[in-house]
Amino acid sequence: MVKKLLVLFLLLCVTAVAGFWFINKQVSNFLAQSLVIEEPVLLTVKAGNSLATIVNHIVGQKWVEDSEFKPLLRRLHPELANIKVGTFQLKPGDTLNDSLLRVVSGKEYQLTITFIEGSRFIEWQQQLAVAPHLVHKTSKMSEQDIANALQIEHSKLEGLFLAETYQYSVGDSDLDILRRAHRNLxxxxxxxxxxxxxxxxxxxxxxALILASIIEKETAVASERERVSAVFVNRLNKRMRLQTDPTVIYGMGDRYKGNIRKRDLRESTPYNTYVINGLPPTPIAMAGEASIAAALHPEDSNYLYFVASGTGGHVFSKNLRDHNRAVQQYLKHLRSQK
Known part of the structure; x- marks a missing residue:
């Protein structure tokens, strides 16, 4: 009798082990399914969502086939239950297990937006307005409203954000990005x-920001920034007008159509450094870190003038005579290109 009971017990154990192995295998097969997607998709996990909610959503989208063993997922894989709130990218080739582990890790899908050095605030607004998955809070706000929201003391926001690449998550707002850009600056x-x-x-x-913005607009050649800065610093020290074309262009606003005429150089605007003394009242563009550094660490030189070389850089001069020669050489180069 004891022997029969022992055999029965062993059979029950074997059956239980085989049953557990079978169930575990089916759950593993469920998790091992590759997502049926041809391009990356976004999965948003909201507060209060559970593992079952997320899995049911994935199944409902037909990204994987359903399984009758799905309810046992949490019990057999408790490590997948600690899901995080956020938006996550699922990629072709991912398995269901890969996707759930990504949600558990909390590594949200990151988008990027790049603001180039020398761009203007209006261009930033245009970029932000079309940036995907971004909450657009500033679309109906004035520049003053934005400044107030960001606790910036200046009502004109030109030059008050650092030009670089920013990452953001789905659900972030344009104000969030501008706040980070201002803090970085x-x-x-x-x-x-x-x-x-x-x-x-x-x-x-x-x-310093005003000067950095002018440097940013005057040269894209990294090795020239400190020398361009030196020219402007030397002119300011000698009380010479800066006479820099980008300030004229900025003062013209929408009237600028690609050319500066003599009458534009003589026009009295707050930004025209051919007319005003010293710096313009505000920056004329967003500066990058290198131009800010150049504005505050100019080259130790006596240059007072520079003109385009026609080959991508500039020719620097210490006196007007040499500068006029350089201008003539530049004009000669332009004529040879026609």
Missing amino acids: MRVLDVEWQTRQEKLPLKSPYE
């Missing part, structure tokens, strides 16, 4: 201002 500006060259003709970090 202030961090960079503070560091450079604290270590600035002595006896610069700049009264405040804001004036």
